[in-house]
Amino acid sequence: MAENNNAGEGLRRLVHDVDAVALGDRTSYESGTLTVSADEAAAHFTEEALGQVRLSWASPGESVRIVKILDAVEPRTKGPGGAGIFPGLLGPARPQGRGETHVLRGAAVVAAGFLPRAQEAVVDMTAPMAELSPLANTHNLVVEFDPPPGVDWAVVSAGLRQGMLALAAQLAGAALDAPPDHEETLPPLRTSAQGGRSGGGQDGLPRVGAITNLQTQGTFKETFVYGRSFTGALPTLLGPGELDDGAVVSGQFGHPSLKNPTYLYQNHPVVAALLERHGKDLDFAGVVISPEPVDQVGKELVCAHAARLCADAGFDAALLTKEGGGNADADVALKMDRLEELGIAAVGLFAEMAGPDGTGPSIVVPPNRATAMVSTGNYDEKVELAEVERALGGARVALVDEPATARMELPTAAFYGALSPLGWGRLTCGETVMRTAPS
Amino acid sequence: MTRVVHYLNQFFTGVGGEDAASTSPARTDGAVGPGRKLQALLGDDFEVVATVSCGDDYAAGEPKAVDEILALVKDAKPDVVVIGPAFSSGRYGLACGRLAAAATQAGLAAVAAMHPDNPGLDEAAGAPVVRSGEAAREMGPSLETLAAAVRKLVAGEDLTDAEGRLGKPARRNRVADENAARRAVALVLARLGGDREATEVPLPNFDQVTPAAPVEDLSQVTVALVSEGALVPAANPDKLESARATRWAHYSVEGRDSLPSGEFISVHGGFSTVAANEDPQRIVPLDVARELESEGAIGRLHGEYLVTAGNGTSVGNAKRFGTEWVADLRKSGVRAAILTAT
Amino acid sequence: MLCNLTSIAIRVGAPRIVPTRGIPYPTGDPSLGLEQERAWRRTLVETALVALSTAVDKPTVFDGTVFDGSDQSDQSDETNGA
Numbered sequence: 001m002a003e004n005n006n007a008g009e010g011l012r013r014l015v016h017d018v019d020a021v022a023l024g025d026r027t028s029y030e031s032g033t034l035t036v037s038a039d040e041a042a043a044h045f046t047e048e049a050l051g052q053v054r055l056s057w058a059s060p061g062e063s064v065r066i067v068k069i070l071d072a073v074e075p076r077t078k079g080p081g082g083a084g085i086f087p088g089l090l091g092p093a094r095p096q097g098r099g100e101t102h103v104l105r106g107a108a109v110v111a112a113g114f115l116p117r118a119q120e121a122v123v124d125m126t127a128p129m130a131e132l133s134p135l136a137n138t139h140n141l142v143v144e145f146d147p148p149p150g151v152d153w154a155v156v157s158a159g160l161r162q163g164m165l166a167l168a169a170q171l172a173g174a175a176l177d178a179p180p181d182h183e184e185t186l187p188p189l190r191t192s193a194q195g196g197r198s199g200g201g202q203d204g205l206p207r208v209g210a211i212t213n214l215q216t217q218g219t220f221k222e223t224f225v226y227g228r229s230f231t232g233a234l235p236t237l238l239g240p241g242e243l244d245d246g247a248v249v250s251g252q253f254g255h256p257s258l259k260n261p262t263y264l265y266q267n268h269p270v271v272a273a274l275l276e277r278h279g280k281d282l283d284f285a286g287v288v289i290s291p292e293p294v295d296q297v298g299k300e301l302v303c304a305h306a307a308r309l310c311a312d313a314g315f316d317a318a319l320l321t322k323e324g325g326g327n328a329d330a331d332v333a334l335k336m337d338r339l340e341e342l343g344i345a346a347v348g349l350f351a352e353m354a355g356p357d358g359t360g361p362s363i364v365v366p367p368n369r370a371t372a373m374v375s376t377g378n379y380d381e382k383v384e385l386a387e388v389e390r391a392l393g394g395a396r397v398a399l400v401d402e403p404a405t406a407r408m409e410l411p412t413a414a415f416y417g418a419l420s421p422l423g424w425g426r427l428t429c430g431e432t433v434m435r436t437a438p439s
Numbered sequence: 440m441t442r443v444v445h446y447l448n449q450f451f452t453g454v455g456g457e458d459a460a461s462t463s464p465a466r467t468d469g470a471v472g473p474g475r476k477l478q479a480l481l482g483d484d485f486e487v488v489a490t491v492s493c494g495d496d497y498a499a500g501e502p503k504a505v506d507e508i509l510a511l512v513k514d515a516k517p518d519v520v521v522i523g524p525a526f527s528s529g530r531y532g533l534a535c536g537r538l539a540a541a542a543t544q545a546g547l548a549a550v551a552a553m554h555p556d557n558p559g560l561d562e563a564a565g566a567p568v569v570r571s572g573e574a575a576r577e578m579g580p581s582l583e584t585l586a587a588a589v590r591k592l593v594a595g596e597d598l599t600d601a602e603g604r605l606g607k608p609a610r611r612n613r614v615a616d617e618n619a620a621r622r623a624v625a626l627v628l629a630r631l632g633g634d635r636e637a638t639e640v641p642l643p644n645f646d647q648v649t650p651a652a653p654v655e656d657l658s659q660v661t662v663a664l665v666s667e668g669a670l671v672p673a674a675n676p677d678k679l680e681s682a683r684a685t686r687w688a689h690y691s692v693e694g695r696d697s698l699p700s701g702e703f704i705s706v707h708g709g710f711s712t713v714a715a716n717e718d719p720q721r722i723v724p725l726d727v728a729r730e731l732e733s734e735g736a737i738g739r740l741h742g743e744y745l746v747t748a749g750n751g752t753s754v755g756n757a758k759r760f761g762t763e764w765v766a767d768l769r770k771s772g773v774r775a776a777i778l779t780a781t
Numbered sequence: 782m783l784c785n786l787t788s789i790a791i792r793v794g795a796p797r798i799v800p801t802r803g804i805p806y807p808t809g810d811p812s813l814g815l816e817q818e819r820a821w822r823r824t825l826v827e828t829a830l831v832a833l834s835t836a837v838d839k840p841t842v843f844d845g846t847v848f849d850g851s852d853q854s855d856q857s858d859e860t861n862g863a
Contacts, residue, residue, distance in 0.1 A: 119708055208631075294803060296800070319627055347626045347630065355754065356753070359610075372630050379751065413683065425619060426617065427619075428639060434625035435616070653835050655834070657830055662833070709804075711805050714805050721809025721811075722806070722809075724808035724822050726819065736827070736830060777783065780790075
């Protein structure tokens with residue numbers, strides 16, 4: 001193609017910090033305080049599918065626990081009405097990732113409640129959670145719902161998703177006229193056609209990109225790209241701004257600690273870490289997204305394509321992320337070995353399943369040849385949570401059969417994003433951990 | 440004054456040789472045999488207040504032996520439990536490894552010593568074990584290593600390679616200075632720079648599995664169907680977990696030649712169960728197994744299928760299930776099993 | 782062991798391995814009609830029986846006959862280039 005929408009122009013993030021939150025008559029953003037009108041917010045959620053939704057704030061430091069957490073979305077917009085944000089779901093399905101995007105940083109819209117195939121996901125807004133979940137550090141606007149009897153759960157899930165994205169865009173819209181607290185510019189994606197060749201990154205820096213595997217296991221366990229389920233797709237290359245604008249939206253509600261909510265696709269930690277070093281130690285080469293097929297033949301197919309895409313895009317190295325447990329590890333391991341065969345250095349992010357006492361083998365499906373792995377912590381290690389004053393999302397925690405506010409002991413596996421395969425967290429069980437060079 | 444309780448076998452405590460291998464656990468005050476050398480090496484800040492001994496056969500073979508030994512150890516109120524050295528002695532090593540694991544799990548500081556090839560090492564489950572020589576003639580240097588490790592342990596320090604630590608230390612969660620994403624970038628830059636060894640997760644070694652002998656004549660034997668696909672009766676009466684299973688269940692297929700949709704469901708949390716719930720035989724192939732049984736291709740289909748959920752199952756539990764399944768199936772005269780995995 | 786991710790089975794040392802068509806349906810194939818699926822399931826279990834009566838000394842994959850009427854082959858396509 002002669003012109004690639006994503007070439008030539010990067011994205012500018014206009015970041016508005018949220019320091020305080022409230023519920024009120026009108027939705028507004030003023031001097032760091034985000035006020036939400038519950039009625040206006042509820043209007044985004046279809047009553048036929050979701051019943052009367054309830055909105056509450058859960059802020060860091062408050063004695064509140066959120067259970068049955070589904071997806072989390074960062075309030076963002078590109079202009080009045082959304083102007084293209086969340087393409088394919090809220091905005092029209094056109095490539096995004098350039099121009100301006102307003103971000104309400106420090107806030108998240110969070111859905112909590114029952115959906116089939118969802119696994120109990122918990123976050124406390126008090127210690128010891130700060131390092132165990134991204135949501136422990138954001139002001140969370142929690143959306144609870146009660147579908148009327150007889151409604152198809154797929155309709156509920158879709159209605160919830162649509163409502164959350166619309167609400168997220170509306171909230172960010174309240175900050176359109178406010179001067180941003182920070183401005184951040186993302187570089188445009190340069191493919192090898194534009195001079196980014198293997199080993200020939202800008203100033204001879206190595207070209208390093210990411211491969212992000214998206215869970216694609218059917219309804220309630222899938223991921224949407226430009227509004228479409230990514231099941232059955234072949235890997236494709238995205239620029240960093242596309243993730244920012246919500247091109248990838250989560251529809252996956254299992255594996256709480258290994259879950260990639262929309263919030264973390266919008267704020268992709270590995271992409272952010274690569275961009276921090278862009279122009280210094282490396283030339284950022286883009287993000288390849290790939291489905292995670294559930295069969296061996298499918299895995300080999302997407303692996304071959306992803307590896308070829310990386311080679312064509314001039315990757316010298318790739319960081320690999322996934323979503324899910326052992327099955328997802330198989331995809332990462334397969335790709336890592338294939339990349340190393342092609343002479344592309346590979347690093348995978350893995351959570352460990354070493355058992356409650358930490359003595360089991362860490363990873364059941366490690367790569368054979370590629371050996372560089374980062375540990376995001378032990379899934380099985382237990383953590384004790386204190387009693388809390390209130391709970392959102394449900395009345396009981398089925399995992400331990402206790403009231404949701406009670407004191408309880410849970411495996412790290414149950415905390416939302418604790419072992420983040422996208423690299424959000426600082427949990428690890430490596431004896432030696434890597435150190436970043438100073439800027 | 441740090442109180443030490445020392446565990447030794449029947450030989451090193453002078454009770455007897457092989458003839459005394461069945462002696463049950465016993466406790467004496469103070470240090471005995473090599474324990475005296477250990478006391479000398481540890482010095483005045485430590486006191487070996489008691490020595491617990493047991494015959495190797497009893498210790499390694501009796502199911503309750505470790506509990507009994509641990510009880511005697513606890514009675515002496517130790518600050519630290521010192522176990523062995525067991526050198527290359529297999530039964531002694533097994534006892535030492537198990538005691539180290541049990542003591543550590545009971546919250547006691549404990550360290551054992553044995554030769555790196557001693558099978559007892561696998562029994563220690565992450566509890567500290569340091570290396571000893573191969574045989575009793577190396578008692579001197581082995582006790583020196585052990586004493587040094589005891590000192591470090593009591594000081595609250597981790598035992599590492601430098602102290603002769605054997606086996607894999609437990610993987611424990613902690614908070615790193617930087618998030619995993621940044622560390623991954625650092626790791627890839629190191630790798631590009633030529634360091635191909637750096638990693639935060641070492642590659643695991645898996646057990647060697649010895650294949651069972653083939654069945655000579657299937658038409659003469661009982662075959663069982665087993666699965667980790669979490670297929671259970673619709674009400675999930677035994678509450679099989681959808682992930683991180685801690686148990687397994689068994690359900691009768693006596694008199695059945697099919698598993699009807701709606702009567703059986705999969706509660707596995709690791710994949711879409713829609714296909715399985717449409718036809719449970721996509722997980723446990725009862726229909727064709729019955730057919731093959733009636734045609735004489737197999738002698739008999741076992742009257743139950745065994746099941747668990749293979750979703751985030753810890754290796755420890757998985758091993759235990761496998762061992763228990765073998766015991767259960769053997770008891771029922773089953774000769775072979777077909778395992779369906781998801 | 783009937784499973785889809787045969788590389789894992791080999792890695793952990795399972796001695797007798799029979800490949801299946803998908804994780805969510807080890808002894809099924811929803812892409813086939815019911816009759817064909819049952820016939821395929823039978824072939825699969827028959828392969829398992831063959832495996833049980835075969836001596837092995839290391840992880841061995843027992844590939845059943847390719848089922849008639851299926852459009853899957855054992856070969857993956859070679860991609861051009863990389």
